[in-house]
Amino acid sequence: MTTVLAVANQKGGVAKTTTVASLAAALHAHDQRVLVVDLDPQGCLTFSLGHNPDKLESSVHEVLTGDASIADVLVETDEGIVLLPATIDLAGAEALLLMRAGREYALKRALSSVLDDFDVVIIDCPPSLGVLTLNGLTAAHSVLVPLQCETLAHRGVGQLLRTVSEVQQITNPELTLLGALPTLFDARTTHSRDVLSDVSDRYALPVLAPPIPRTVRFAEASASGVTVLSGRKSKGAHAYRDLAINLLDYWQNGSALQTYSPEAGS
Template sequence: MTTVLAVANQKGGVAKTTTVASLAAALSGLGRKVLVVDLDPQGCLTFSLGHNPDRLESSVHEVLTGQVPMREVILETDEGISLVPATIDLAGAEAVLLMRPGREFSLKRALATLDNDFDVVLIDCPPSLGVLTLNGLTAADAVLVPLQCETLAHRGVGQLLRTVSEVRDITNPDLRLLGALPTLYDARTTHSRDVLADVADRYDLPVLAPAIPRTVRFAEASASGSTVLAGRRSKGGQAYRELAENLVAHWDSDAELKTFSTS
């Protein structure tokens, strides 16, 4: 069965897109067949995986609005990851979907047509809690929350957790909260550790290991249309490889997820 993981946080700049692209590449490296879905109208995931959103004729927008089947918009990438791309047209999808009954299930229905062709589907949710994010959460088995290790990082986390609870009550009772993923982590400071301890205590939220370090390699990789796992090895790429191994062990053998010690 396909495992569907939504990566969500309505706060921008927390490395959602970096996490989806890098984790997808790491899972592909472990032999998993991976599909990523770009639900952000900005199309950053699409661009970072080597496709120009401005040159695409169809995208996830046409899928969600029922114009084309999902199979017809899937693109392949240089790193062996399959991609459902996004374009700026997606910004108008929310208005279209709001007029339709069962609008939160549009993505779930589209993924069901793929007949479990993929081992893992990663959904890059936009930085909001609108209809697109609700589609991602409704379609997912679990949700991962990237969380930057900076002051006020917890702002919005409570609202996201309330949304997850509401989705469980209304559209997806089986949705699991996988935990928070520390990003932009600077091991040289105690500040990052203090932020994570605050989040873990305040929301009783598991903090997954390893923490993703702050590194310029992420920006360089996105600009070149590849992931941080391509090319020379880096601490960031290694962290995502370890996270992928952690998740695969959890999915395959129900092993307990490794968590970050905040003590």
């Protein structure tokens, strides 16, 4: 059965797109057939996987509006991941979808024709809680929340969790919340652990392991159109590989997700 994972946080700068690209590459390394969906009009995921959004003739925008078949829009990446790309045209999809009945189900309907071709689908939701994010959550089986380990990181988390709850009640009762993924983590400071402890206590939200460390390799990889798993080894790449193993064990074997204990620091 294909697993569909939405990665969402309406706060920008939390390494959401980096998480989608790196996790996809790590899963592909475990012989998983992976499709990633770029739902952000900025097209950051599309660019980070080696495609220029300005040079694409069609994108997820045409798929959502019914002007193109998803199979005709999918593109290959150098790392073996299949991409449903985004362009700036997607910014207009919100207004178009708002006028349509069943607008929250547009992505789910489109994905249904290609799900059997993949083991895992990862959706990069935009940094907002609009119609595009609702499409991502409605199409997904589970949702992961990247969380920056800095002051005020929890701002907006409560609103996102309320949105997830509403989606569970109205459009996708099968949606499960996996938990928060610590990103930009600095193990040398107690501040990062304090932030995670606060979020865990405030929202009773599981914190997945391992935390993703802060490293310049993420920015370097994105600028080169590859994931952090390409090229020389880094702590970030190692963390995403461990996260992939954690999730695969959960999806395939029903094992409990490994979580991070801020108090214990592990």
